[in-house]
Amino acid sequence: MPQTVVRTSGLRKTYGAVDAVAGIDLEVKEGEVVAVLGPNGAGKTTTIEMLLGLRTPTSGVVEVFGADPLAVRHRVGAMLQDTDAPESLTVAEIVGLVGSYYPYRLPTPLVLERADLVAQARMRVTQLSGGQRARLSFGLAIVGDPDLLYLDEPTASLDVGARRGFWTQVSGLTDLGKTILFSTHNLAEADAVAERIVVIARGRVIHDGTPQQIKALVAGRTLRLTTDAPLSSVRDLPGVRNVHEADGLPGSRPITIQAATAEPVLHALFASPYEVRDLIVAEASLEEAFVQLTSVGPDVAEENRR
Numbered sequence: 001m002p003q004t005v006v007r008t009s010g011l012r013k014t015y016g017a018v019d020a021v022a023g024i025d026l027e028v029k030e031g032e033v034v035a036v037l038g039p040n041g042a043g044k045t046t047t048i049e050m051l052l053g054l055r056t057p058t059s060g061v062v063e064v065f066g067a068d069p070l071a072v073r074h075r076v077g078a079m080l081q082d083t084d085a086p087e088s089l090t091v092a093e094i095v096g097l098v099g100s101y102y103p104y105r106l107p108t109p110l111v112l113e114r115a116d117l118v119a120q121a122r123m124r125v126t127q128l129s130g131g132q133r134a135r136l137s138f139g140l141a142i143v144g145d146p147d148l149l150y151l152d153e154p155t156a157s158l159d160v161g162a163r164r165g166f167w168t169q170v171s172g173l174t175d176l177g178k179t180i181l182f183s184t185h186n187l188a189e190a191d192a193v194a195e196r197i198v199v200i201a202r203g204r205v206i207h208d209g210t211p212q213q214i215k216a217l218v219a220g221r222t223l224r225l226t227t228d229a230p231l232s233s234v235r236d237l238p239g240v241r242n243v244h245e246a247d248g249l250p251g252s253r254p255i256t257i258q259a260a261t262a263e264p265v266l267h268a269l270f271a272s273p274y275e276v277r278d279l280i281v282a283e284a285s286l287e288e289a290f291v292q293l294t295s296v297g298p299d300v301a302e303e304n305r306r
C-alpha cells in the first residue's frame with residue numbers, strides 16, 4: 001500500500017470576509033503526480049502554502065508524511081511563484097547555500113544540470129531572465145532531494161522549449177518515486193503530465209479524478225463552425241448544452257457548440273436556412289470540462305464572501 005504523503009481534512013483559511021480555502025479534504029499517496037486546477041483566486045496557492053507550513057490554517061487538519069508540515073520540511077521541496085534569493089550571490093552559490101540547509105543534498109553541478117542553468121552558474125540573480133529565475137526556483141526546490149515536491153504554476157514564465165525540458169526533468173523525479181503536487185492554468189499540461197487532477201473553485205474541491213474522468217463529465221462532442229444562425233436558435237437544437245460565439249462579430253462568425261452527440265445538431269443545422277462552413281467535430285477537451293465545472297454565477301461567488 002503506498003504511504004499517504006499529504007492529508008488535509010476540513011482545511012480552511014479565512015482572510016477577513018474571504019474564505020480563501022473553505023474546507024478542503026485531500027489525500028495524496030506516495031508517487032502520485034497531482035495537478036491542482038482552478039480559476040484565479042480559487043485558493044490553490046493558499047492551500048500549497050498551508051501544506052508547506054507557511055500559513056496557519058484557520059481550522060482543519062493538515063498533515064505531511066503523517067506529521068506537522070514544519071516537522072518534515074527537510075523532505076519537501078517547493079517552487080513558489082515568488083522566490084527571493086540573495087542578489088549578491090551567483091546561481092551556483094545560492095544552490096550551494098540552500099543545499100547546506102538540508103541533511104542530504106544533491107551536488108550543485110547536478111542541480112544546475114537538472115534546472116538547465118549550467119551556462120548561468122556564475123551569473124547573479126539580478127542578471128537572470130524571468131524563465132531563468134523560474135528554473136533557479138526549481139533548482140532550489142530539488143537541491144534537498146525531496147520526497148515531495150510542490151510546484152506552484154511552475155511553467156508560467158517558461159517558453160515552449162524550456163517547458164518541455166522542465167517536464168522531462170520532473171518525469172525523471174517521478175520515475176524515482178517522488179510525489180509531485182503542482183498547480184497550473186495550462187490545461188494541456190495538466191492533461192499530459194498528471195495522473196490525477198484536483199479541481200478547486202471558491203476554496204473547495206469540486207472534482208477529483210483522472211483527466212479522462214474529468215473529460216467524461218462533459219462527455220459529448222464539440223462542434224466548431226462558422227454560421228450566421230442566431231445564438232438562440234442554435235441553443236434550441238437537439239442535444240445542445242452550450243454555445244459560445246466570438247464576441248460582437250456581425251453576420252457569419254465562428255461559434256463553438258457543446259452537444260451530447262454531433263449528428264442531430266448537424267442534421268438540424270444543415271436543414272436550416274443558415275450558412276454553415278468550416279466545420280470541425282471533436283471530443284470534449286479538458287478545457288471544456290474545466291470551464292463547465294468552474295463556471296459560476298455571481299450570486300454563488302458572493303456566498304463565499306460573508
Ligand SMILES: Nc1ncnc2c1ncn2[C@@H]1O[C@H](COP(=O)(O)OP(=O)(O)OP(=O)(O)O)[C@@H](O)[C@H]1O
Binds near residue numbers: 015021038040046
Ligand atoms: N494575504 C492575503 N490577504 C487577503 N486575502 C488573500 C491573501 N492571500 C490570498 N488572498 C485571497 O484568497 C483567495 C485565494 O487566493 P489564492 O492566491 O490562494 O488563489 P489561487 O487559486 O492561487 O489564484 P491564482 O490562480 O490567481 O494564483 C483570493 O480571493 C485572494 O484574494
